[in-house]
Amino acid sequence: MILATDLDGTFLGGDPSQKTELYQLINNHPSFQLVFVSGRGLASILPLFEEAFMPSPHYIISDVGATVVHGYSLQPVEPIQSLIEEKWPGREKINSALECVKGLRPQDVPQQRRCSFYYDDKTDLHQLRLVAEELHCDLIISAGKYADILPKGVNKGSSLRMLATQYGFSDDQILVAGDTFNDLSLFETGYKGVVVGNAESGLQEVTMHLPDVYRARKDGAGGILEAMQYFSFIRPLRA
Ligand SMILES: [Mg+2]
CATH class of the missing domain: 3.90.1070.10 (Hypothetical Protein Ta0175; Chain: A, domain 2)
Structure with missing residues (x-):
């Protein structure tokens, strides 16, 4: 699967034990691909790599979609980055x-x-x-x-779509996750999605009519785990 997740309040949010559980699950499954999709600038994402158990992302979409880099080299993903720059x-x-x-x-x-x-x-x-x-x-x-x-036309969802097209991600293998209104474009891609429990109410409301968007009970990372189970990306978790 490909988990394309917002950071603050989502991948970094929720109960610490569930964060650890999610991070270790990803670390233990090399076939999982991780995409960070954040409103932060790239420079303020990098210190997160020091956190315990933090999995390494394959790609990072930062600046609400305006920056797209490879997770290991931090080099721009071309031609996506140049297409954004032109606008x-x-x-x-x-x-x-x-x-x-x-x-x-x-x-x-x-x-x-x-x-x-x-x-x-x-x-x-x-x-x-x-x-x-x-x-x-x-x-x-x-x-x-x-x-x-x-x-114009650049947002978290549009950049994720370009990335998915370029690297041939299969649509039904993508799960997007978010908690605030700037994550809406992720849900509008039509990929499977999870609005985490602590999400702002505006986002809960506007995603109500979208198919394949799961509203989690748990906050942040716990909500992502819940959705991975709901969409059968992983086996049911223990109670
Ligand atoms: Mg957030």
Whole structure:
């Protein structure tokens, strides 16, 4: 199977003993392929590799889909990375276009081909949307406070799809996992998916009508284990 999972609140979330169980399960099954799919920039994913039992991902999709690298070499996956780069107007152009939008504060995090902001109740989200459209970029609003500007049509789901096509992943062998609204595109790919127990309610609601999306009772890693069992990727777990 191919587990394409969000990190914060999902693969890194949940009960510590279930995290260990999931990580060891992956480590003990070399046929499992792991794809990290995160909103973080690549530089803030790398320290996670020091965590106990942390399995090595085969691929990393970071920056909410804007960066796609091989897990071992950390080299860009081509031609996917170049195709994304072509759609990106650049940070400078974006910052100057957004000067007219109130209440935006840049997030001080490492990132590439993506600009992240905090917004507040002074922010005119409609105006923000219009500016993003003028820049031929996408806007993703998440958790009631985060605004992300991304290359047009680039998101976690689109990058995972390109990766799956390039490497011939079989659709029915893919399980996607997430907990917040920026994971929605993963579920919209049509692959099997798990919304973990601690997911934000907005995500629970909008994925309600999607087929093959399992809503786990357990949080984070525990929810992923639950779904792996539900979709018969693994044998039933002990109670
Ligand atoms: Mg998350």
